[in-house]
Amino acid sequence: MxxxxxxxxxxxxxxxxxxxxxxxxxxxxxxxxxxKVNIKEAVRCHFEEDKLPKILRLHLVKEEILIL
Known part of the structure; x- marks a missing residue:
């Protein structure tokens, strides 16, 4: 990966x-x-050292409500 x-x-x-x-x-x-620090730590705990992904991409989701 x-x-x-x-x-x-x-x-x-x-x-x-x-x-x-x-x-x-x-x-x-x-x-x-x-x-970001917690994500890196969680990924290191989840994968073996030789299986770590090279890139961690963060998609920030923001919810907005518009009222007409």
């Missing part, structure tokens, strides 16, 4: 939550910087 994609969303209780597409990897963080 060369690349792993994470969906990142703002948590309702504050901070951010991330989940990997196609893998059972979930983590969170109070800030985006903390989240």
């Amino acid at each position: 060369n690349e792993l994609i994470f969906l990142v969303e703002e948590d309702l209780e504050g901070g951010y939550a991330a989940k990997a597409l196609g893998e059972s990897i979930f983590t969170d963080g109070e800030t985006l910087e903390v989240l």
Whole structure:
């Protein structure tokens, strides 16, 4: 695997939550910087050293509500 994609969303209780597409990897963080550190740690725990993806891509999802 060369690349792993994470969906990142703002948590309702504050901070951010991330989940990997196609893998059972979930983590969170109070800030985006903390989240990035936690994502790297979670990926290292999930994969063997020789199977680590080279790229971690973060897709930030923002929900907005428009009222007409």
